[in-house]
Amino acid sequence: MIEWRDEAALLATRPFGETSVIIEVFTAEHGRHAGVVRGGTSRKVAPILQPGAQLAVSWKARLDSHLGAFSVEPVRSRAAAAMGDRLALAGLNAVCALLAMVLPEREPHRAFYDRTVALLDLLGQSDVWPLAYLRWELALLDEMGFGLDLSACAVRGVNEDLVFVSPKSGRAVSREGAGEWADRMLPLPPVMAGRGDASGAQIARALFTTGYFLEHRLINGLADRPVPPARARLVDLIAKT
Incomplete structure (x- = not known):
């Protein structure tokens, strides 16, 4: 036994x-x-x-x-915190659905487990939870091997005026570096790098970018399944905060 x-x-x-x-x-x-x-x-x-x-x-x-x-x-x-708050309930559902879908079975991820518990313990604190969720989602991509490199422009090597993320490489791209390919890039709001406006609208823009990599890199690599609908509901609520 x-x-x-x-x-x-x-x-x-x-x-x-x-x-x-x-x-x-x-x-x-x-x-x-x-x-x-x-x-x-x-x-x-x-x-x-x-x-x-x-x-x-x-x-x-x-x-x-x-x-x-x-x-x-x-x-x-955590039911009481979730049931009394639409954002908290959507967040709880999104976190649980994503983890049930993407985590490898029986493979330990202790540091990310601790981070997840800390995020869940913030449920109901709507002033800090959306930004904490964005950082958690970036950490999830990193933990699963699809982390984004936002430190410098993939084209020119500079670390200034970084406004895009390459959908192919997951690396930051400057405005000048994007050039004529700008309309094919994903947005890089400053909040993704821990700077600037952390409003709901900016966090939702950042989650549009992380959502691309969740769908097209992480989840499609595991199975032919869509991103859990709970996540879309969460992003919609965050955009309205």
Whole structure:
């Protein structure tokens, strides 16, 4: 029998039989991991299994290759913060959906796990959450091997007047460096580099650019699936803040 314990953020649940559910969690030391929760539809357990919930989990299986079974204990719920705020709910759904789609199964990403928990703990703080989400999404691309290089112009090597991102290389491009190709470039709002206006409109522009790489590099590289609709709802709400 194989067994381990860990801390985790709950990403998704789906029915399994009449009284059980399969949960997917993002764990600190074991990455994205799935398992069965027996009695997961019961009145006692079901309220614990809400997306974004912080859990203490124990996983058991006869073989490492088996689906296995989880026992869960609540650490803290994030449902109250999400349900009382449209932006928080959209953000929670987007984070969970993206992670369930793109994280490699059973591959640890401890530093990014810590960053994700910190982001989820900011839910409900609408004054800081959109910018924190943008930085998290940039970190997600970097963690998955598709990080953007915004340090200098890919064409001229300068680090001034960087206003575009190349959709091919993911590198910054200056206004002069883009030249006649400017209309084919993606926007590089200063907020992406930690400068300037962090308004909802500017963050949404930046998320348009990160969304391109999520869709055309990361997600299309995994499967022929679209970006989770929850993300589009989130970006729309951020643009209106």
